[in-house]
Amino acid sequence: MIKSVKAEIVENKPIAPEFFRMTLKAETLASEGLPGQFVMVKVSPNLEPFLRRPISLHQINREEATVSLLYQVVGKGTRLMSETQKGKVIELLGPLGKGFTWSDSDRVVALVGGGCGTAPLVALAHSLLEDKKEVHVLLGAQTKEKLVCEEDFISMGAKVKVATDDGSYGHHGFVTDLLKNLIHDVALDMVYSCGPLPMTKEVVKLTQEASIPCQISLEERMGCGIGACIGCVCKVRTKDGAFTYKKVCKDGPVFKGEEVMFDD
Amino acid sequence: MIKSVKAEIVENKPIAPEFFRMTLKAETLASEGLPGQFVMVKVSPNLEPFLRRPISLHQINREEATVSLLYQVVGKGTRLMSETQKGKVIELLGPLGKGFTWSDSDRVVALVGGGCGTAPLVALAHSLLEDKKEVHVLLGAQTKEKLVCEEDFISMGAKVKVATDDGSYGHHGFVTDLLKNLIHDVALDMVYSCGPLPMTKEVVKLTQEASIPCQISLEERMGCGIGACIGCVCKVRTKDGAFTYKKVCKDGPVFKGEEVMFDD
Amino acid sequence: MTNLAVEVAGIKLKNPVLTASGTFGFGREFAELYDLNLLGGVMVKGTTLNPRLGNPPPRIAETPAGMLNSVGLQNPGVDYVIREEIPWLRQFDVAVIVNVSGHSFDEYAEIAARLDGVPGVDGLEINISCPNVKGGGMAFGTDPKMAAEVIKRVRSRTQLPVIAKLSPNVTDITEIARAVEAEGADAVSLINTVLGMAIDIKTRRPVLANIVGGLSGPAIKPIALRMVWQVAQTVNIPIIGMGGITTAEDAVEFLLAGATAVAIGAGNFCNPMTAPEVIKGLKNWLSQEKIDDVRELIGGLKT
Amino acid sequence: MTNLAVEVAGIKLKNPVLTASGTFGFGREFAELYDLNLLGGVMVKGTTLNPRLGNPPPRIAETPAGMLNSVGLQNPGVDYVIREEIPWLRQFDVAVIVNVSGHSFDEYAEIAARLDGVPGVDGLEINISCPNVKGGGMAFGTDPKMAAEVIKRVRSRTQLPVIAKLSPNVTDITEIARAVEAEGADAVSLINTVLGMAIDIKTRRPVLANIVGGLSGPAIKPIALRMVWQVAQTVNIPIIGMGGITTAEDAVEFLLAGATAVAIGAGNFCNPMTAPEVIKGLKNWLSQEKIDDVRELIGGLKT
């Protein structure tokens, strides 16, 4: 059930260069939110900027009735978020969209995260580990200092590997190199992916080659965030080989790897 | 010399319901600003609201290199000003316009202020008293609690009388009633006025009847505040009995009472 | 008791606040957020004869105090709307106005005919102003002769109230308004979006895949208000005003300018509770101003 | 060294940033704030044959991310401008473009003739788009025949570069652009303000005494960009782009859309240092992007 909520900021602080974590007191989001779902955040009390910003649920803490958002400051909306003080009340809409799914038969899974795409994987890993899956986490970052959440995954009990573009930490290269190796080494039942588009495409390619099902979380510019404006579509294959447009906000943001059609 | 200045807020606090006083560290404004001049205040770091707000210099403290603004919260611009924290740096343009003037021969003067029009009269009274004038101050307010600056005038050594619309303090009625009496009782060399338009018109009428020169400070909606857009005009009589438009921001905001033409 | 009810083109609205076409889907999503019975009316997504895919993404760009969209009329087609959406909307006590978009005179007429007599449809809003479809849409709304012809054809195929939705992308909107009035439009709604563009300087590409899109939101409110006022001076049929409304005060401005009702478009995005908040705010404002009938405001601008 | 210099209609600009007519007076006020030599050019206030009083106040209204003005061409007349303002502006090494406004074909032609050969005048911007004067102004710019006629008459009376300033309040701006190009306009500038309105609900009156006014500022940037892009696809003469520019990034968007130079209008009000900051920002952005000539950007949009 989507709700328009006002939530107090319990904490909002930098965790790496450009990256902030904001924790909010928000009962319905904490009790109803699922990994892979997101919220639309009103980043300013006035008309500028005009639209809300979609941000994934990063941590869902039912006991404390809080959720956290992990966001990268890339423009004025996220900058305004980063400047909002603890104690302030902000408006959110959520939980939105369809999150990641898993079944009892999935036993060994891999989570592939790039940049701020790592955010929703933390909530996902948490749930998967609660369900006693074997969770491999592959993280990509530009450079060591922009790597986020490694500790979170490790302390939960996930098996973490890291790649950095500049080689400052872990594997020197792409996170998808790690996935290639992992597919080779371990029999995976499912791969979950969230990150920049080139990474997502490569994950889809690798998993398809290996015939492993995969779920990808997509991003698109959003108007409403709830499925009303049809602003945020992605191309999805239809049976007849053609395509249709599905709403990232409502039919996604998580899609099956094989259904999405990427333009090149 | 007009300057674009960034000034730190030294203090910003409520002094009466709806009224705030903001003190700014601003060397050039403090050293060059004159009573009756104003500044254009950028009330928000982004585009909303778009225009700056004209606010009069309320106190000019050369020694401490500060100026104060006294403003009433009437809309979103002034609300944003009131929410800006001490320590923040805001952008201002000033000092702007032509202020109040006086000559050696003016010995006994009256200052008539209504509502937030009282603001610039504090700086004016200060200068006039330094110049050893006998200063009568007549203040009008809706109600006792919205009366501002009475103490400031008294402690400077001005003779203060008050009128409130609801009779909760001082004379029950208009501040212009007090002016009528003062004109009757004291030989005034000059009357200075700043307040709502109906008050200003009445001050002009009373002083003209008594042949006392008068200076009035006008308000108009402003674009640039410096004379470039010709957005802020008022009607001024020309010799041939017709009128021309003068700029409130540059030719004013202080005008001679007799030169301004009011539409009814 | 303050009266909020108004009537537009024979359609009774319990209050003058509707939701604008294309910003509210068919109401299902917002029904999760608040009771649709609160609304004066719902103007559903632009509906074409056959299903349409719309334009490629990105379809949304944010602009100062507004947004661009180039959705391009993605919709499931009129038959689906009649079968699946209208029956669902009927459960609410709210006026349902179907936004009709076409590529040809015949298409407009055919859609109107199919919707005629469908239970739960209270009126048709004829979208002759969509800037987001090539070779059609807006072209109908920028030429008075073509606009008149669309309304004439639609008029002859339906008993339903016909509301012509006007484009702001014209030299003289009153000319178009007069033309559609002459052909029997029962009301006009305005404005549709203003054609605009945004560029991503990093990629040196337009932000929208469609290059241009329709500007909406508070940025266009002054344009919309001016056009509502101009049209109100010109025609005798009622006006549904829209363009940048986000508050009750905005709605009052449109009513004073001459609108009988107003619609909330992009305002539904910046705050999904905008429509009910505008209705509540309007009620409060009226009672605070001691006005006991909202209709007193309509065209009440003193000039 | 990054090259910032461009040429528009034969006028050499040391950088592509000008100040827009009506927002900068004749430069005197801003000269107190910064060195006018920094600018590429100054487009002075709309100048008529005789002095004009303009419209009654209030003339300014704030709107979301923008403003309305209804100044209505208050100016001291062309002879005063030639005698008092141009000689003062000549002290700066900056292109001076005089904005010419008229009520009749003859008035436009006569002003152009008087300015012809005046030392210090580098070009004429023919304002056929002022929305704030009745029975004239915008009417010339919304009809291609009248627009062409104004340019033709002006062209025959001056050797100076002629820049036609186009109105956005038209169905098809490319039609007007083609018409003025055909009559010998050396460049076009666009956009002038968009006709708009604001209402004070407390008094139930329009905020502006003139009822309607011209909308400018960031709110109209998407409209301006779209029009610059459309016109750039249509004509072969250079474009001076304007409408809502407040940052170097905005300026780059206009250049990519096809403008050879840009002008800052209402942006001068929200921050009086906008023009020099845009110039500095542009320089920094170019060197950061390793572009050594600003002209590489012009029309560089990839579609």
Ligand SMILES: Cc1cc2nc3c(=O)[nH]c(=O)nc-3n(C[C@H](O)[C@H](O)[C@H](O)COP(=O)(O)OP(=O)(O)OC[C@H]3O[C@@H](n4cnc5c(N)ncnc54)[C@H](O)[C@@H]3O)c2cc1C
């Ligand atoms: C379902 C979903 C979940 C997301 N979750 C997260 C998250 O958990 N953490 C996080 O840091 N970011 C997340 N994002 C991306 C985030 O929404 C954008 O970074 C943010 O909206 C940018 O706003 P801004 O005002 O700071 O930047 P802007 O100034 O608007 O733009 C800066 C850059 O961000 C890009 N951008 C703008 N809007 C979007 C958008 N809707 N989607 C993708 N890119 C955009 C633009 O292309 C531009 O290059 C998510 C996006 C979606 C669609």
Ligand SMILES: Cc1cc2nc3c(=O)[nH]c(=O)nc-3n(C[C@H](O)[C@H](O)[C@H](O)COP(=O)(O)OP(=O)(O)OC[C@H]3O[C@@H](n4cnc5c(N)ncnc54)[C@H](O)[C@@H]3O)c2cc1C
């Ligand atoms: C030269 C000058 C000096 C001023 N000095 C002071 C001062 O010292 N203290 C103070 O409290 N106020 C002063 N004002 C008035 C002040 O500028 C306005 O109250 C302020 O701009 C309102 O901004 P806002 O966003 O809060 O209100 P808005 O939401 O913009 O408007 C709220 C109300 O204020 C009125 N208003 C808006 N702009 C102006 C304006 N430029 N002039 C007059 N009324 C306006 C509107 O009509 C409206 O009813 C001065 C005005 C001028 C022209």
Ligand SMILES: Cc1cc2nc3c(=O)[nH]c(=O)nc-3n(C[C@H](O)[C@H](O)[C@H](O)COP(=O)(O)O)c2cc1C
């Ligand atoms: C995302 C989006 C989709 C729209 N789709 C339609 C449509 O299908 N048919 C139509 O007539 N108008 C459509 N419009 C225009 C709106 O109904 C409205 O006329 C316009 O947005 C101005 O109002 P606003 O500023 O409140 O949004 C759409 C607007 C938006 C923002």
Ligand SMILES: Cc1cc2nc3c(=O)[nH]c(=O)nc-3n(C[C@H](O)[C@H](O)[C@H](O)COP(=O)(O)O)c2cc1C
């Ligand atoms: C207060 C004001 C006065 C203006 N006067 C003129 C004018 O005299 N002649 C003219 O051609 N344009 C005039 N304009 C239009 C601007 O030059 C410019 O085309 C328009 O404002 C769009 O740019 P902007 O959004 O950067 O302001 C005026 C604009 C403003 C805001």
Ligand code: FES
């Ligand atoms: S953002 Fe509106 S449908 Fe997805």
Ligand code: FES
């Ligand atoms: S505000 Fe621009 S001239 Fe006065």
